[in-house]
Amino acid sequence: MGATTLLVENDWEHHARCRTEDPGLFFGPTGFESKHDRQARERAAKAVCATCPAMAACRDYALATGEAYGVWGGLGETDRRSVLAQGGGRQMTARAG
Template sequence: MGRKPELPGLVEWAWAWQEEAACAEMDTRLFFHPAGERGAVSEERERAAKRVCAACPVLAQCREYALECAEEYGVWGGLSENDRAGVLRGRRRTARARGARPSPVASTAL
């Protein structure tokens, strides 16, 4: 029998930031809209979620994750689905103007 191949180490460190998140123990329904939610109710839920994010010690890591993975749903790193779509569109435009591919994890300022 041959030698066992080297396996990558544990990757818990890549997700450890989530344990420090302000939302870690909160009800996820605050961050993900239920089916059919619209109007003022939706806007207030999203504002409340963003208030939690604003005080979060890992906001930058969360935001980078959501943008890198093109997270489709919920409030992540203080950005809603629409906010993230706008950031990603802006990155694509900037990259096209520079003639380069966009970096999905570049810092984002809103």
């Protein structure tokens, strides 16, 4: 019998509030974005995350997979780097895996 590959679906994605939002809110423009505009965009994205039933699972996923870009689970790029630098990613993702 050959090897079997199982695709594990992230069920939380189906419940995420960001599914109905413009991805640009969470990942920014492809071109230049001023610091002020970026901060305002990230605040708006994090406000969506704050009301999302999938926020914790999304955050844990981003930390576990090393997502480098965008706002995930209420954490921006700098936020995630800080959490991971403090070893918090391992603690948070222990619940998810």
